[in-house]
Amino acid sequence: MHKPELLAPAGNMEKLKIAVHYGADAVYLGGQAFGLRNMADNFSVAEMGAALDFCHSKGVKAYLTINSYPRNEALVELEQYLAQVAPLPFDAYIVADPGVIDAVRQVSPERELHLSTQANTINWRSARFWQQQGVRRINLAREMTLNNITETVKAVPGMEFEAFMHGALCISYSGRCLISSMLTGRDANQGECTHPCRWSYHLVEESRPGEYFPVVEDENGTFIFNSRDLCLLEHIPALIGSGLHALKIEGRMKGINYVASVLRVYRRAIDEYLDNPAAWVCRPEWLEELAKLSHRGYTTGFLFGQPLDVGQEYQSAYIRSHDFVGVVDEVQGDGTLIISVRNRIKTGDVIEFIGPGMRSDTLTLGLFSSLPERGQPVPAEIAQPNSRILLSVPFDVEAGDLLRREKTTSP
Ligand code: SF4
Structure with a gap:
């Protein structure tokens, strides 16, 4: 049985070291531009060098996220940035925009490319298309079912696939969302999302400004956009069985407590399954551990079809013990x-x-x-x-x- 890579977020140097300590096989991190998490601490070019030395000394891979969708005005800056990071031995870049792929090909033609979930790959023909463009790995869209994932992995031999198995979900299609742009002027697709889908909303009638009406009776307001968080811990055997090469944890902006706790659970669960698949059970203490973290209720997302109401969190924003x-x-x-x-x-x-x-x-x-x-x-x-x-x-x-x-x- 193949061993999937456990891929963890590293929002800064401290989180990166914690991810390695708690068993990540690989980490993904962003620079100070073009990485879709501009509000995480992120890494300067000098820090990236130290991060790579640290990871590689521990046998851990490191991927650089360059998965924003830059406009024409940003292309010169993008090329400068790519030239700055070109000497660094990243194991791959995580990209989404074909223009960024084109620029990477020019500056670092040998660099391995992983396609971000932002590229919304949702069927095997898309996967085959990206393979023809030289992409080595694809992070499949979170909207795919387990059957779709399995079919797609089988249909495109030679391509590596990964999927998110834990972390926050966007209520829009794979993060292609304009709420943040509309409400705060910060564009989620440029890495500046202010997460307004997690705010509390009320209804205001046009002629009565200042009067807030709840859409659903609840003392915490109405969380009409608020998705539960993804948690596929109980389905690790199915994920590994689907042939995925990497299982990814979301959360570069989350704290070290989240990184450590989520990783220790998934590391243990994956290792126990690989040691003895027939005897594997999802231990209650693993689920209890995840329940201790700040989260918004858990869902299996689209893994088994449309999530319907199990994907929506109606109660309150965050729970943690x-x-x-x-x-x-x-x-x-x-x-x-x-x-x-x-x-x-x-x-x-x-x-x-x-x-x-x-x-x-x-x-x-x-x-x-x-x-x-x-x-x-x-x-x-x-x-x-x-x-x-x-x-x-x-x-x-x-x-x-x-x-x-x-x-x-x-x-
Ligand atoms: S506002 Fe919410 S749904 Fe939209 S991109 Fe940000 S996190 Fe995703």
């Missing part, structure tokens, strides 16, 4: 941890440490030491966000492990 509170920066020689605090913590908090392979240990926080920029550590009972603390714990922890706290255990 845990707060991410810190990350282990370093494990010192004597086992003491240096922790970067991201949310206020205090003595008495019940903190869970999570690591790759679904490793998890919990402790009630006692006294710890805060670590000032300069000077000696000071005993402390409270640590504020963006501070660092020293802590000893009675279990094994690695740099890159995360700390989280159930939302009810601390104000």
Whole structure:
């Protein structure tokens, strides 16, 4: 059985290192232009070099997203950008626009090309067309069913295919959406989406400005555009069985908590399936882990046909049960941890440490030491966000492990 690539988002250097720590086989990242996630931190050209060194030293592939649809005015800048990144050993570029493909062919003719989901490939003839253009891999449109995916993979031998298996969904066709452009002047297809599909909407009658009427009775408003998030964890055997080469996680703008938690679940689920397909079950603790993350309800999207009402989230915007509170920066020689605090913590908090392979240990926080920029550590009972603390714990922890706290255990 072939092993599919687990492909993870890397919105910045920290997220990239977390993705590698939690088992990604490959990561995708954007530069500061042309990458459709202009509001993620993204990478400068110098940072890309460091990111590639890091990934390749760990045997992880790295792909550069250049999947916006630039207008004529941006083409000179595009060519300059392509020339800047040309010496960097990216394993592939992720592209969508034929004009960008043309420009890459001119500047980096040997570069492997992966076609973005933005190109909306939804049938095998499209896939064959792109193969004839020299594209190596296609990320299939999220609107495809499992049967369509399987047929398309079989119909175009030699082409690699990937599909999203987890993350946010657009309510428009493969992200070809104008809501953000209309409401905020920021064009989703230029990487500037402000995600207005996730805002709360009401109805206003023309002659009564300022009076807001709910379309459906709900104290949180009406989320008429609000899609649930994609989660195909339970269908990993079917996805692998379809012949997909890569299974992709959405979310370059999400935090390291999301990257770590989603990856540790999918890494484990895929590995268990490959080890013993006949005995594979989707473990409840994996689903519980995904439920702990901020999400908008889960759906299988179009995998089994039209999602109808199961794809629409009518209740509230986001659900999550845990707060991410810190990350282990370093494990010192004597086992003491240096922790970067991201949310206020205090003595008495019940903190869970999570690591790759679904490793998890919990402790009630006692006294710890805060670590000032300069000077000696000071005993402390409270640590504020963006501070660092020293802590000893009675279990094994690695740099890159995360700390989280159930939302009810601390104000
Ligand atoms: S507004 Fe929503 S549906 Fe439209 S592109 Fe942005 S995320 Fe997608």
